[in-house]
Amino acid sequence: MKAGERLARDPNIRAAFREADERLNSAWERVSRRTFLKLTGLAGGGLTLAACSVKGTDPVSTEPGKDYEFNEFVNVGSDGTILIYSKTPEIGQGIKTSFPMIVAEELDADWNDVVVEQARIDTAVYGRQRAGGSRSIATAWNQLREAGAAARLMLRRAAAETWQVPVDECLTANSVVTHEATGRRLTYGELADKAAALPVPDKAELRLKARDEYTLIGERITGVDNEKVVTGQPLFGTDQSLPGMLYASYSKCPATGGRVAAANLDDIRALPGIRDAFVLEGNDLVSELMPGVAIIGDSTWETQQARAHLSIDWDETDASKDSLSSITAEAARLSKEPGAEVLYEFGDVEQAFTGAARIHEAFYSYPFVSHAPLEPQNCTAWYRDGAIEIWAPTQSPDQAIGSVANVLGIPREKVTLHVTRVGGGFGRRLMNDYVCEVAAIARQVGAPVKLQWTREDDMAHDFYRPAGYHALRAALDTSGSLSAWQDHFITFTHDGKAPVRGGDMRPGEFPEGIIDDYKVTQTLLPLGTPCGPWRSPRSNAIAFAVQSFIHEMANVAERDHVDFLLELMGEPRWLDPGNPRAMNTGRAAAVIKLAAEKAGWGQPLPEGRGLGLAFYFSHAGHFAEVADVSVDADRKLTVHRVTVAGDVGPIVNMSGAENQCQGSVMDGLSTTLGLEITIENGRVQESNFHQYPIMRMHNAPIVDVHFIQSDYPPTGLGEPALPPLAPAVCNAIFAATGQRVRTLPLSKEGFKV
């Protein structure tokens, strides 16, 4: 099968996006209902037990040193330790701290009593257990609140039974139940035995806290694993070790889709420290197992060194032949044409342009980029007796289990997967190719084995953020207002039919719904290089073109950018009424005003220095950012400060939330300044950080973060602060120099950083 067709039908790439694109609808309700049915079922079974222990008013006699399970999230120990399970992989988004905070808030637990562990992977019990799409908080918010509230009610009921007083008189705070009238108090630890045996309350019996009752949510809480991180404890995938463990490397064709025609396996097997070398044919899915040569040895270094002696003849009949230089030339040529198909059309764009006072055009482009998480892909596995146990740094553990079962041809029940801490996700680890590789290797090896990719493997075998090209055209009416918008979007296809995932323009992309006369056309270029979700898929790139061009239009109209944007937003309204994940123009206007105010918008600045603003809505988050930039006579660029204003509803962990925004700005800036993946003859040309210069500390600006904590349900923060960064910086460069940047990265546009 040709490289492109293989990618087009890859179910894992589709799945990674499908879920991220799903509207909120009632995802959490589905999950919570299922979970509570299960809880209710458990409670039914526990009723007989409960009847014995709860009937009397015996003094509480919690057994020392025991743990009592209240539900799938909450265990309380007789010593007062409150164990809260975090159900989703920790990839740096801080979920292992913020999820338990939500449970602890409704439980009225003293945070000092809380210990957190990673939950086992069991989606029948936990529902969604994936880290992606900035959806964790939104989808788990009610589930976690209800879990905490249910356990709290059980503790109050146990105290009421013990004291023979009404439950309403039993109040909770800081892991203690008190009865004010009689001055009695029992700790959660003292009540745990009795309380855990009570029936699980019905959902309708729970009273969740109002926002003004919060004592923990919204506070600054340091990460629950921080002490382990700073003392170098084994937390990550690559830190796993098993008795008798062997080490593996895996060499695939540098052009996606190549097969092993021949390899000098005997030479490799004879090398010191090498146990075996063999070919895996794979299952023709890039997201699972592609052909390659596995080398098994006694240490990581020996398996990597042996690769220097490995000689593979690749059959590249079906491999990618992509060449970025030809792609770029073709895109430039196509930009002059109207577009092969109409993707969206509202109003009458031709009429609007005909009657326009001013028309302006520009061509924008952005490059392929790699995820480059700092922990290169790795995974550890042990195959025994037809079953496999895996320790995986993955964002999508449930999908990984399915993929491994598929690759090995065994039932899902035979796959046990432990999620480790993940040394950076950014969307890369929604794909589980490295998990499948070690699974196939482990079956052949018959011993515990750790697969370690090198940085070069990681950069050569990514699912890249696709490049893209926008021929934009817009009109102003006689009053200087934006009156028509047209975008010829040139993107890629694997199968000649549909755009690649992450290179597809979804409905509702700004400024759709804002401008009446709006049209997007699309042309597809063939591509054999794998693409996948990269932090804020689509938005991370489209925002650059769209929000830079809106600034261009404001300048053509000779109007202030903030005024121009606020006029576009118009009256406060939801652009897709009834969809809580849709954009709200009132929320948008509020963050634009706040960012401008906090950044000192309009203040006079010295020569060569400028402020640039951009707004973007993605992943249910409304964000505006202002970059303060100077460019000197040598075109050396300095980003002094970035002011961020965002509205994602109530903030769970203020420290974690600010950290995500600061990180998104750094990630966006790093990418804008100097990152590009180039491809020739199907081969990615960049191999390591000397050619893919992730931003370093001396280029890091101050990032000021401000939240509007609206009353809308909280949504995620891993992604939506990233898209506005690139246009904000480029708009600031224009303000400072008069030069418009329409191609990224900046280092290739003559700027020094």
Next chain:
Amino acid sequence: MVRLDVNGRQHELDIADGSTPLLWVLRDQLGLVGTKFGCGGGYCGACTVHIDGRPVRSCLMPVSAAEGVAVTTIENLAAPDKTLHPLQRAWIEHDVPQCGYCQAGQLMSAAALLARNASPSDADIDSAMRGNLCRCGTYQRIRAAIHSAAKAINATGGES
């Protein structure tokens, strides 16, 4: 046979290839996995350890060159009684880590900086930390945490 002094402990290791990077000896043979592999080329700093107190990229250092010197890893940054180094405390107070993978290397570079410069400026910090990448972008908090730790050390009159 290679003799190593790691975190004050002496090791005799059966290593045939003296060019094996110190990083992999620490991780695979000594089980000191706090020191991380990020790039293998000295670009990212995740593998930073101290050699006689100086920050060194262990992915580039042949194990043979680590004989006769004192190797210190992140596992030994805290005091023997487990009292955390002021930098480790500052990292926790400032909630620096996101994914956390680079932080051992960041801490080792920062500790070497504070050992030779008790009150570093922002420019001193940027310069000393230039070799350490943070893919999550926690640079602003790293800077703040180093300033905090420097203050804490100076307030107690030297090493904690």
